[in-house]
Amino acid sequence: MVDAEWIKARLTGKHGEQQRLADALGISPDKVNKILSGARRVQPAEIPRVLSFFGEDGAVTDEEKQLLAIWRRIPQWKHEAVAAALRLALDEPDV
Numbered sequence: 646m647v648d649a650e651w652i653k654a655r656l657t658g659k660h661g662e663q664q665r666l667a668d669a670l671g672i673s674p675d676k677v678n679k680i681l682s683g684a685r686r687v688q689p690a691e692i693p694r695v696l697s698f699f700g701e702d703g704a705v706t707d708e709e710k711q712l713l714a715i716w717r718r719i720p721q722w723k724h725e726a727v728a729a730a731l732r733l734a735l736d737e738p739d740v
Contacts, residue, residue: 690724
């Protein structure tokens with residue numbers, strides 16, 4: 646699962662690294678800080694970019710690999726709608 650702890654475990658602490666991560670994700674450094682503090686979740690559309698930034702596949706189980714393969718087949722413009730439906734299924738508020 647790509648979350649704050651997953652990202653923190655891979656950050657090296659090098660100068661400008663969080664800015665480069667923000668640039669790779671297409672979000673502000675403030676949003677990266679919110680992710681790292683737990684105030685914001687990594688959005689589904691951002692996961693492939695996080696994985697790419699750290700040079701990792703990230704999917705460890707066959708089920709996760711299948712989900713990632715399905716996600717990659719969904720057109721980009723539908724990502725937010727699919728993510729909203731998943732959050733609704735989990736009874737989680739939008740973050």
